[in-house]
Amino acid sequence: MQTSNTTAGTEKGLQDLDQIVIRFAGDSGDGMQLTGDQFTRTTALMGNDIATFPDFPAEIRAPAGTLPGVSAFQLRFSSFDIHTPGDAPDVLVAMNPAALKVHLKELRKDGILLLNTASFSALDLKKAKYEKDPRTDGTLDGWRVIEVDLEARTLEALATSKLDNRGKERCKNMYALGILYWMFHRDMAPTEKAIAQKFAKKPELVEANLMAMKAGFAYAETTEIFQTAYRVPPAQMKPGTYRNIMGNQSLCLGLVAAGQKAGLQLFLGSYPITPASDILHQLSTYKHHGVVTFQAEDEIAAVCSAIGASYSGSLGITSTSGPGMALKAEAIGLAVMAELPLVILNVQRAGPSTGMPTKTQQADLLQAMYGRNGECPVAVIAASTPADAFEVGYEAVRIAVKYMLPVIVLSDGYIANGSEPWLLPDPEKLPAIPVKFAPEGQPGTKFMPYARDAQTLARPWAKPGTKGLVHRIGGIEKADVTGNICYEADNHQHMVDTRAQKVANIAADIPPIETIGPRTGDVLVLGWGSTRGAITASTLRLQKDGHKISCACLRFLNPLPNDLGDLMRGFKKVVLPEMNKGQLAMILRAKYLIDVVSFSQVNGQPFKSHDIHAFLQKTLASLGSTRDAGSAKETRR
Template sequence: MTGTDTNRGLTSSNPESGIPESGTKELDQVVIRFAGDSGDGMQLTGDQFTRTTALMGNDIATFPDFPAEIRAPAGTLPGVSAFQLRFSSFDIHTPGDAPDVLVAMNPAALKAHIGQLKKNGILLLNNASFKALDLKKATYTVDPRTDGSLDGFRVIEIDLTARTREALAESDLDNRGKDRCKNMYALGILYWLFQREVDPTKKALAEKFAKRPAIVEANLKAMAAGHAYAETVEIFQVSYKVAPAKMPPGTYRNIMGNQSLCLGLVAASQKGNVPLFLGSYPITPASDVLHQLSSYKNLGVATFQAEDEIAAVCAAIGASYTGKLGITSTSGPGVALKAEAIGLAIMAELPLVVLNIQRAGPSTGMPTKTQQADLLQAMYGRNGESPMVVISCSTAADAFEVGYEAVRIATKHMVPVMVLSDGYIANGSEPWRLPDIDKLPPVEVNYAPEGVAGVKFKPYERNPETLARPWAKPGTKGLVHRIGGLEKQDITGNISYDADNHQHMINTRAKKVAMVANDLAPMETIGEKSGDVLVLGWGSPRGAITAAVTRLQEQGESISCAFLRYLNPLPNDLEALMRSFKKVVLPELNCGQLAMMLRSKYLIDVQSYSQVNGQPFQSQAVEDYMRTVLQEVK
């Protein structure tokens, strides 16, 4: 990748928006936030801007932030739904901290987000929804447009409702239907302002509403009207251009984390010729995995929407027992319910992939907000000594490799694998350089062959290299055997309460997981392999950490960062890497869970940098924190 996520004019580290006021300007990057009622179509609007921008070759990162309620009371603060996107002409790692442009469809959206808009940033307001009642719903006592609180921003007030109705005067839609197109009017304005192409959106809407041509027509008309309005009324003195990013050659598509995770699972299934079976129960933010895999029936993927979380994982275990690769997708509360069954899979030594798309807990918590606080649950949240492989994805594109890797490990080592993703990765999107299918690593699937007459099958006779037991599919002659959750004698699989055998089996199950580390490539760092500070990360903070560390590196600081995909087992070379730095700092969206694991395992004084507020790290905050650490180290 060329370029780094550095401070060039408009970046998050610049508190003032560098968008110039006049003249045609070329920019490195822009951060836009669309905010409105959850019924205002902000996610769709953001999604359209994203698709178009990705196709135009910019690097892009997105952050949808929406309420859990499908339709919270209109106009209120809890009902505000937002979509932030950042696009650039260089390689970026985060959707940006503060926006350059805020589109606020009502006073509630304004109130919720104005605090983050950069000084001198563009604020596009929908004047139609600033009536007394609207202001009251947003708990404004004074109209913010008149009290001077918006001074310092470039405020553009447009009655989007009136303009949209005018544009759709000839449409057969009723006013309600017309009003629903006002987000497209706003999108048209932004398309003009940032010189975006309109064709991809035309095509996408035509597909999305294929059965309702009147809606397609109205939306496109509203978008065209917004575009024309921006161009002719001269509300902006300039329009801006963001050149394509210099990305490594290849074929790209824009992808969301849950999507690419599913593609990784399916790719591994095809590569290893092992059919997938998903048992799942709907839960935010994991439901899209169920939806996505349900659409891959043509690739032999079976999905089962179970009666509950427990049935979902149990059916997946049944599928794995039968020779398919059982998967279950959920979020933290679901993992809690599945714990006993995962223990069964550990005991039965069957492959299983558990996807935990983490959300803010505890309990029901904040389902649509992001967090990484299920690591210790993944590691230790089962009765008895029940180690399992835990791996994590760090970006939307990375989720493909992690999904693939989960299947590869599960089938090769005959173990359950927990994949930790989170809401930020699941719903965020970025350009994904598509892999060369032929170069994907092999997925080993070894079904036990038919037994020999007169020879008793040994279900726990192990592969010496992995300690994996045979995958003996029911239906295969000569392999009848019994397994279950009771402790068994190694090799024969018979129930055993023998003390020495139990100790041996406890050790063996732990060793099996530890041996997965033998497959791992050496750890990579961004920056030197030794120095003052090593910033370790896992999961979604990767982008914020990378951006912060590369900026500090450009300022000449002795700081590097490295990322852990494998959390259990940890890479064999991790300890040596950590010991090559004066200080190791670990930012994570929990109260220091991985930091605690590393401290206890290696007796290294890993410093935790914790944030648990339901929001991703801002790269500026990480940078500031690391700067103080660097000063302390010196």
């Protein structure tokens, strides 16, 4: 909150800030995700830029009050363009001692701690692994602590409610939300509307939740422990219509929009897996768009059914996370051999093996690139923000049907569950996705399933049910053009080269890399996927300080953009932050023989922009880069 342009408010006790980071933390059952979500919606509607980061345990309900059961939701809102949900929170809402224990160390010094004191018995403290009461032993020194017994206050406020005491207590998150709404000068109306909708069938719940929220708001306004409210004026955002969106949602919308544009029936074969299940859930609500969803018996059946659907003329899609990708590998190879369109969505999570299902990582890149037997290239593209996932989903469909090959889309848990305002595209201006099925064959002619398009090398998409097109294909190597089984040496070499060339040809279809900053300088920060926000934020900061630093985020990872080599060669150093052990860095070093510096973090958490900033500062210092105020030109995406 110690922002540069903090000014005195016009009203007594109202202070203007340009950004705030709030973290809600409580038990899995405390409704922290709902509370965070409500704050986010309200704030988006009030015109701030916003970024969110839900961080929850894999357990549905770990034992109440314990450290593993703590669920958190961080959001950052501002009156300027932001790229990440922030590093250290300015405000921490801790619903119990366990939440305090897990998250206090991250709270910015001098930050505000809103602490629920309802459960601080010896047993509660023990569950949170506190030997002494942290409220009295100096643990909380250095923060602005506001203690509220949220349970008692909520029960008081709901004295007239028909709910039982347990039901009343469960409204305490709304009481806390009410307090924050007052503190940050938020409008309660959007939440009133949302809660009325959410519990439409249970009016007593609507009443209790709203009563609790309003009571919290009134409590904050009247009690003396809150001396100031803060206001974050709306951000200057590009004109247009916005919608707050999470990555999994926008990915689905991109696919459906592409299916409509292409005139194709979408077929999703999927098996539930965190953090990709929401894609299956959401696409199953788009039946009115002709979307078929098939919850398969396993990951293999999921991808295989999608291949079968593509074979019969639908657009087959499969959604999963890392462990599921491992199981799908052989079938993806079949799609490569059969040269069928297929979209594979990998919402990456922390691995290996089961790893940490609800934590984020981007360590499946090499798996996507090379994780199959044989020479088995596919297109690989990555979403970089929740809103960007729309375009990436759309692009995946376009590439898959144009080139007749599988496209792997890499997202991750951070993008999937994070949200941001999305400037809605004009549907009319979405790129066309022309699909041409092979026409009926003429009597006396033989259909050639591997006769190729001269430009893309794509083979024809021959729908079963079409007269004169009967043919046989499969996973065995086949002669080009005829598709007949063929074990000849020269033919195999030719087919391996052709399948690689098909993927390489896509590079001609990719726009030049967009950079933030000039295309030459001291340091180029490259990224892909969800590191984009943190990279952008740190780069902009260093540019402001006058450093010759630029950054770019790659959407296409296979093929890589044609201008990447030249771009990298325009800088003294290329730094590549990745949430893996340097996978893209390895590819770039191998392909371009450029000494790309990997900045790796594999701890299940997104990068903090100050960590990237510190690393870049060191890199710049090693180059002898000095601040050159005024010379760096700042451009925004």
